[in-house]
Amino acid sequence: MSSDEEPPKRGLKGPAPEERARPEGRRNSQGIRIDPDVEAEQPPRRTTITALVSNQPGVLSEVSGLFSRRQFNIESLTVGPTQNPDWSRVTVVVEEPDPNIDQIEKQLDKLVPVIHTRELDDDAVRRELVLVKVSADDPQRIHAITEMYDGRTLDAGPQTVTVELTGSERIIDDALDAFRQFDVREIARTGHTALARGETKTSIAPDRVKTDE
Amino acid sequence: MSSERAVAREERDGEQDTDPDPVTTGAESVVRALENAGVEYLFGVQGGAIMPVYDALFDSEMTHVTMAHEQGAVHAADAYGIVTGKPGICMATSGPGATNLVTGIADADMDSDPVVALTGQVPTDFVGSDAFQETDTTGVTRPITKENYFASDADSVGDTVGEAFAMAARGRQGPTLVDLPKDVTNGDTDAEPGPAETPPTYEPSETAEERAVERASEAFTDAEQPVILVGGGVIKSEASEELRAFAIEHEVPVVTTMPGIGAFPEDHPLSLEWAGMHGTGYANMALTLTDCLFAVGTRFDDRLTGGVETFAPDAEIIHADIDPAEISKNVEAEYGLVGDAAAVIEQFDAALDESPETEAWRAQCQEWKREYPLDYHIDEDEPLRPEFVVEAVDAATDDDTIVTTGVGQHQMWASQYWTFTEPRTWVSSHGLGAMGYGVPATIGARLAADEDQSVVCFDGDGSFLMTCQELTVAAREELDITVFVLNNEYIGMVRQWQDGFFEGRHMASDYNWMPEFDVLAEAFGANGYRIDEYDEVEDTIEAALDDDGPSVVDVHIDPQADVFPMVPSGGDNGRFALRGDHL
Numbered sequence: 118m119s120s121d122e123e124p125p126k127r128g129l130k131g132p133a134p135e136e137r138a139r140p141e142g143r144r145n146s147q148g149i150r151i152d153p154d155v156e157a158e159q160p161p162r163r164t165t166i167t168a169l170v171s172n173q174p175g176v177l178s179e180v181s182g183l184f185s186r187r188q189f190n191i192e193s194l195t196v197g198p199t200q201n202p203d204w205s206r207v208t209v210v211v212e213e214p215d216p217n218i219d220q221i222e223k224q225l226d227k228l229v230p231v232i233h234t235r236e237l238d239d240d241a242v243r244r245e246l247v248l249v250k251v252s253a254d255d256p257q258r259i260h261a262i263t264e265m266y267d268g269r270t271l272d273a274g275p276q277t278v279t280v281e282l283t284g285s286e287r288i289i290d291d292a293l294d295a296f297r298q299f300d301v302r303e304i305a306r307t308g309h310t311a312l313a314r315g316e317t318k319t320s321i322a323p324d325r326v327k328t329d330e
Numbered sequence: 331m332s333s334e335r336a337v338a339r340e341e342r343d344g345e346q347d348t349d350p351d352p353v354t355t356g357a358e359s360v361v362r363a364l365e366n367a368g369v370e371y372l373f374g375v376q377g378g379a380i381m382p383v384y385d386a387l388f389d390s391e392m393t394h395v396t397m398a399h400e401q402g403a404v405h406a407a408d409a410y411g412i413v414t415g416k417p418g419i420c421m422a423t424s425g426p427g428a429t430n431l432v433t434g435i436a437d438a439d440m441d442s443d444p445v446v447a448l449t450g451q452v453p454t455d456f457v458g459s460d461a462f463q464e465t466d467t468t469g470v471t472r473p474i475t476k477e478n479y480f481a482s483d484a485d486s487v488g489d490t491v492g493e494a495f496a497m498a499a500r501g502r503q504g505p506t507l508v509d510l511p512k513d514v515t516n517g518d519t520d521a522e523p524g525p526a527e528t529p530p531t532y533e534p535s536e537t538a539e540e541r542a543v544e545r546a547s548e549a550f551t552d553a554e555q556p557v558i559l560v561g562g563g564v565i566k567s568e569a570s571e572e573l574r575a576f577a578i579e580h581e582v583p584v585v586t587t588m589p590g591i592g593a594f595p596e597d598h599p600l601s602l603e604w605a606g607m608h609g610t611g612y613a614n615m616a617l618t619l620t621d622c623l624f625a626v627g628t629r630f631d632d633r634l635t636g637g638v639e640t641f642a643p644d645a646e647i648i649h650a651d652i653d654p655a656e657i658s659k660n661v662e663a664e665y666g667l668v669g670d671a672a673a674v675i676e677q678f679d680a681a682l683d684e685s686p687e688t689e690a691w692r693a694q695c696q697e698w699k700r701e702y703p704l705d706y707h708i709d710e711d712e713p714l715r716p717e718f719v720v721e722a723v724d725a726a727t728d729d730d731t732i733v734t735t736g737v738g739q740h741q742m743w744a745s746q747y748w749t750f751t752e753p754r755t756w757v758s759s760h761g762l763g764a765m766g767y768g769v770p771a772t773i774g775a776r777l778a779a780d781e782d783q784s785v786v787c788f789d790g791d792g793s794f795l796m797t798c799q800e801l802t803v804a805a806r807e808e809l810d811i812t813v814f815v816l817n818n819e820y821i822g823m824v825r826q827w828q829d830g831f832f833e834g835r836h837m838a839s840d841y842n843w844m845p846e847f848d849v850l851a852e853a854f855g856a857n858g859y860r861i862d863e864y865d866e867v868e869d870t871i872e873a874a875l876d877d878d879g880p881s882v883v884d885v886h887i888d889p890q891a892d893v894f895p896m897v898p899s900g901g902d903n904g905r906f907a908l909r910g911d912h913l
Contacts, residue, residue: 123707124703124705124706124707125707125909126707126709127707127890127892127909127910128892128894128907128908128909128910129611129703129705129706129894129895129908130703130705130908131611131701131702131703131908132702133908133912134902134904134905134906134907134912135905137615137904137905138615138619138904139904140618140619140640140642140643140644140904141643142643142644143639143640144638144639144640144641144643144661144662145639146638146639147638147662148630148635148638148641148658148660148661148662149662150643150662171531174480175468175469175472175480178472182472182473186473216658216662219658220655220658220659223654223655223657223659224655226655227653227654227655229476229477229497229529229531229532232531
């Protein structure tokens with residue numbers, strides 16, 4: 118060994134932690150280099166991620182399992198068939214800080230059945246559907262509010278009325294608030310589904326994947 | 331090979347039939363797919379639902395190694411994959427057979443080791459009925475496989491197995507699994523499997539984006555204190571040669587991760603060995619104070635980074651990895667280079683106009699080597715130091731010797747005090763930290779190694795006790811391996827943490843009773859040795875290494891020996907403890 122000094126009976130020789138050179142910088146808990154005086158953390162952001170996946174057994178469980186095991190915070194997850202019978206579209210609304218949103222996209226992309234993933238722009242077309250069942254105490258006012266929110270009455274009996282509403286998340290929230298003046302018995306919401314606006318493609322399937330577009 | 335099978339083989343070969351017989355069942359198609367992929371060894375355990383596949387193996391040239399336990403099968407396959415770079419194959423039946431594979435599959439997933447698991451399953455009609463030995467194997471293993479498959483019919487099962495093999499090997503390697511219902515493997519088919527291919531949607535990028543490479547190379551040239559951080563991906567991509575040439579040409583200090591051990595020769599002056607929780611002081615100092623980190627094929631595991639707040643906080647990070655999801659996952663990278671390690675190193679080298687000026691920095695790194703040597707106190711009257719034993723075995727063996735380990739203190743001593751110079755000579759369980767990895771991994775490594783290459787295992791008493799039944803395989807197959815059990819009669823790493831962080835309260839870490847491992851080894855048909863004193867070390871090591879077949883050396887070490895340096899979990903790499911009072 119280079120120095121003549123004997124190592125201690127337990128442990129190693131060398132300068133103690135406080136005697137060593139120190140770096141100047143620091144990172145935050147997300148691993149981003151920061152000004153040591155400002156412990157900036159990225160605030161969570163709400164956004165919609167869309168994924169085109171191939172229809173195979175277990176794909177939905179693969180996607181949902183990914184979110185649970187990586188502790189990503191999802192608001193809603195919808196899935197349904199597309200123009201190509203071999204594909205399905207998964208639409209996820211998440212609320213996470215930016216580095217994690219990036220991670221969600223990359224981790225989704227890594228799943229073998231996932232063909233394409235992207236975060237939708239703010240101007241994307243988004244819709245959600247909700248069914249709300251209320252007590253039929255005041256049918257006329259229920260009808261008026263249903264009309265106000267462009268809803269439809271699907272079932273009207275002596276005891277209950279069930280109404281369908283579609284819209285953006287904000288409209289749905291407002292409508293549900295309005296319905297709370299009645300005796301709301303049950304609610305079922307689908308969660309968001311969305312497409313990119315205009316000519317922008319929501320998903321790009323690689324050429325090598327057979328497409329009927 | 332069993333004599334019964336040998337006789338059948340002789341009869342068949344007597345017919346001078348060189349072309350393989352056409353496939354007639356799903357099981358034969360599975361076997362054909364593996365043969366087409368060039369598989370030589372399979373590690374497994376028989377059982378009801380997998381029997382059709384085993385029956386088809388009866389006529390195959392491939393060698394099946396019957397293990398004592400399915401965990402042994404998957405660890406052996408994993409080690410085989412690490413040493414050869416080709417997927418190791420393990421087999422198990424449904425239910426308990428499949429669930430016994432889980433630990434090893436998770437280990438392969440964490441360390442990106444290429445493994446293919448084939449599991450039997452109850453017939454398709456019974457799936458979902460809670461039938462005998464039914465487990466939702468694809469469900470259980472979904473989060474711990476790169477991809478898994480439920481074979482749906484006899485016609486496609488061979489291609490599915492081929493795809494699983496290709497997926498395990500290509501891109502970022504990892505474990506895959508094919509669940510094989512008995513009606514599928516028993517089913518009639520004449521479908522010959524095609525070549526093993528990944529699906530068309532799977533397109534790992536080979537080379538990084540040129541512009542990103544150029545910008546990163548400019549930052550690297552301007553660096554004053556650069557470090558190359560080498561992960562296991564460099565070994566997996568066979569990029570060790572390129573990496574060595576690059577580091578030596580540009581005179582940049584090299585730090586490896588634990589899975590990266592062997593990618594760069596540890597006896598080279600540029601090597602700072604490996605960094606992290608028990609890494610060298612000099613590697614951790616260099617990582618803490620570097621101003622530009624070129625990290626290749628590493629996922630910035632928390633055992634490497636310590637707390638991310640203090641990980642290389644002054645450094646711009648250039649991160650090259652084949653998996654885009656690793657870029658900026660744990661530590662933000664200023665430059666992300668997505669591609670195969672060998673290709674990216676070449677691109678990076680080509681883009682680099684000028685080497686960084688590193689003379690002063692290299693001198694600083696050498697100074698740290700002098701300040702924080704890996705050294706230990708020897709007193710002949712005191713119990714044996716484990717570090718001494720590791721160095722003695724290293725001295726008694728060739729440079730290309732393969733070292734396998736279990737998990738715990740012994741694993742750290744082996745990686746610290748052995749001088750690794752070649753890739754694929756360090757075989758360990760890193761990310762999962764699966765105790766019991768050692769003995770079965772040694773079997774897999776032995777079968778993967780060249781005949782004249784030695785294979786030694788450093789195990790702990792606790793790790794050894796978890797899978798030592800696999801010695802029966804080593805004895806039966808006459809495998810020349812030597813297992814050194816560094817025996818302190820503790821779950822030593824837990825005992826060390828209890829001393830450091832739990833006021834020395836040794837709850838459930840003190841075994842109090844251990845079998846005599848040398849005697850146990852002999853019961854299994856291996857050679858047994860025991861070392862208690864310094865003056866027995868050299869001769870006993872030599873005798874054990876000289877034995878043909880498996881040997882176990884029960885080495886009674888200082889039960890109070892601790893592993894240092896140590897960065898406490900989530901701590902600051904630059905403030906590694908050298909002694910207990912630094913914690």
